[in-house]
Amino acid sequence: MWRASRVRLLLWHASAAIPVLGAAAAFYAPALARTRGVWPAPLDDVYIHFGFARAAALGHPLSWIPGNGYSSGGTSLTYPLALAPGYLLGFRGPWLGLFAALLACAALLDLCRSLRRLLEPRAGPGAASSRWVAWVAPLFVVAVPLLDWSWFSGMEVALLGAVLGRALVAVRRVELAPPARRPAEQLRVGLLAALLVATRPEAVALAAPLAVAAAHAAGSLGAVASLARASLPTALLLGAHAAANRAFTGEWGAAGAVRKLILANPYPTPIEKAVEVIKNLAALRVQALESALGGPSWALFLPLLGAIAALDRRSRRLAVPLLIGAYGSLLLVALNATARYQNLRYAAPSLAMLLVAAALGVEALARRGRLAAGVAAALAFAALAAPSRGFARQIDHFARASANIAGQHVEVARRLGARAPRPRRVLLGDAGAIPYLSGIPAIDGLGLGGYRGMPFARASVHGVPAVVELIERLDAAERPDVFALYPSWWGGLADVFGRRVDAVKIEDNVMCAADEKVIYEADWSALAPPGERRDGVVDEVDIADLVDERAHRYAFPSPRGGWVIGALLPGGGGGDGADSAPRFDAGRLIPEGREQSFAIGSVAAIPRGPAVLVLRTDGGGPIALGVAVAAGGEVRVEVAERPADRWSEIRVPLRDVAPGDRIRIRSLLGTFRSFHVWLMRP
The missing domain is CATH 3.40.50 (Rossmann fold)
Known part of the structure; x- marks a missing residue:
């Protein structure tokens, strides 16, 4: 009996390895032919992970390049750490991609093993009719070509799949553990949920419902303590990451969120941002959840099987979090301005969750008896076969994209x-x-x-x-x-x-x-030397220099105002002649009727009293400005037409200013092109 079980297990592992390794070969072999021996990477972002991995291997974790300091721009906190041993073992240059490929295959096989543990029938009615489901589980892992593209891309998606499988198994262990073991099992769920988020940040949409599921399985244990054990690791991770970002970069959010999230763009209105999010959602739904799954009609099979799992008493504790996580992470991804690009790679985690939920649905239906098992087999076949028409296109796209990266970035x-x-x-x-x-x-x-x-x-x-x-x-x-x-x-x-x-x-x-x-x-000769300061200046604000703006609590009119501009003109180094060396400066557009404001620096060496405000601008027609200090009245300043071939300065006498006072500059007539502000002694 033991020998038969051992043989069955070996056969299952062989049956799992065949589709995983076969799919890997189907993607890598044509790509290698296109790249002429350079290990294929269809995304340049793969090399960003490699950079973080090399830095970690050299003793500089959380840095992209040693010497650059802390970076919050890595998509994944854990993936570079998983790649770092490969670098230490000698997988250098593009060949770290080979180690990433081996890691991806191992991660997918681990996901298959987790699915087998979840799908193997327990003793009782229906066990015989559902036994076959665990054997087809590996097919669910590699059934969607769009997802396979991401599995084998060299990105962190395959690692996420492995952690996903283990987190689901951990929730099942909470269900089956005796009361004395449940606290430890709930903590395991919490740690794996945190690892999910550390691997892909939008996985928080799954981590939260998984924590609730683990707490729901508490039985005789206290619900509050159970929820704390399952959710606190994720909360601590997010808090620690945000605190590190704030301490080292001045931002609570990661650089990727600052750069890519639609909400971080200061210029569009809320309605314009909402329209972009809706466009992303529409593209993700049509291309990732319909076309990639075989078309609008065929794409219904995966959600249908997931719904069956959610309705089943035995599988709903896993299926409901998976469905919430799949669609919740898609909503989070829709906030990303690049969600529609790079072959929809941001939708890969959602597809993985839907496939696992569908596999649970097949098992739940097959457990109902032979007739139901037949229906389950038919639905599984339809769900798995429908996307297959996309294999040729995705394999070809993988090879062409890899050739692009090798031909351009590597070259x-x-x-x-x-x-x-x-x-x-x-x-x-x-x-x-x-x-x-x-x-x-x-x-x-x-x-x-x-x-x-x-x-x-x-x-x-x-x-x-x-x-x-x-x-x-x-x-x-x-x-x-x-x-x-x-x-x-x-x-x-x-x-x-x-x-x-x-x-x-x-x-x-x-x-x-x-x-x-x-x-x-x-050639940076047009830039001001670092630390340059004009004579007589007690404080200055370099507009569009975000460091200087933050130090002066600068505010520009947003949305639909304050756009950053730049100009290279003579007369900007403090000289008066139009023939002086050209000087670059950046600034902002202040539309008519809007204002910019800033606070005089607390270190400004000026006692309360009169001062002169000097405003740099470029050429243009007549404008009028309103200048006010603190809560004082606004002074109107008429500005004549300025020459277009040099910098111009506007001087505004101020009667009473002191460090900490807020100065408001309003555009009363025309658009003010504001580049630099100096506060000088009269």
Whole structure:
């Protein structure tokens, strides 16, 4: 009997390995042919994970590049830690992708094992008729080609699947454990739920209902204590992560949330943001929950099977959290401005939860007897077969996307690494392969890489000139000396501060943001030297420099106002001549009838009394401003037409100002182009 059971278990593992390894080979083999031997990565974000993994292996956890400091821009806290041993074992360069592939296959096999434990029939009526379900469980794991694309992409989705399976098994253990063991099992659920969130942040939509499910299975234990054990680890994780973000970056949220969430954009109105979220939801529903599952009619089978599981007394404690988590995480993903792109990778966790819920539904129906088992088999076949028509397209897309990344990002890294003299630092935009493969330090202009606590992520949302303002804060030797950028993404930076020296252009682009990535040599001579200060100035606000704005509690009119702009004009270094060296400055547009305001710094060396407010602007027609200090009355200032070929300054005498006073500048006539504010002694 023992030997038969052992053989059956070995056969099951073989039957699970065949579809998982077969699917992996189906995706990797054509991609390897397209990349000409470079291990395939269909997303450049894979290399961002590799960068975090290398930093962790070198003793710099939570850093993208050693020396850059803390970064909250990693999509996953746990995945780089799982990859780091591969780096230490010698999987270097693109070949860390091979270790990621082995890890993905192991994670999917672990998910299959968890499903087997959940689906194996317990003793009692219906056990015989549902025994077959555990054998087809691996097919549910690899049945959806769109999900397989993400499973094998080198991203963290496969690891999430393994943790998902173990968390569900932990909830089942709470159900079956004797009262004395339940507290420990509930804590296990809590720890695995926290691990889910650490692996993918939107998994919080599943972690919360899983905690409730574990508490619901408390039996004779107290409900409050049970819920605390199951939910406190996730709460502590979220709190600790937010506190670390605040301490090291000044933001409670992670850089990815600051950069990508629609709600973080200061310019659109709430209605415009809601429209974007609805567009994302519509695209995700049609493309991920319909087309990817075989079409509108066939796509109903997975939710139907999940609903059957939710109605079944034995499986509902797992199925209900899975359904809530699937649709809840999709709602959270819809807040992401990039949700509709990158082959819908953000929908992968939702698809995984729906597939597991559907497998539970098949088992719940099959347990009802032979006739019900036949219906369950038919529904399972329909649900699994319907998406199969997408295999050829997804495999081809995986190969083409991998060729794009190898042909563009990997090639740019090769060329930069071969440059002589070796570049000091490269400026790029959310590009992981370039610094990882070239070994050149980098600053991510989009902010996901993090750089010494500077708010690049939020600056990139406000506009490219705000990113330039942060670079202006760096010492000259610290500023990037080369760029690797998409020109269409970085207008006002690449064309103003860069000289094109090389470019890599790819054909058949299905994944990169543009078909050409350009390499520039940098020239920052138009930026102000760090620490420069005009004579007689007691305080100043560099508009659109987010660090300076935060220090002065600066407020701009939002939404539909305060857009960041930039200009490069002569006469900006304190000189009076139009022939003085051109100087770059960023600013904001203050529409007519709106205002900007700021507080005089508490360290301003000025006693209460008169002062002169100096406002920098560029050329344009006549405008009128209203200036008020603290709660005082507003003074109207008429500004004549200014020349377009140089910076201009507006001087406003103030009678009574002191540190901490708030100064309001309202645009009474026309749009005010505000670039810089100085407070000077009269």
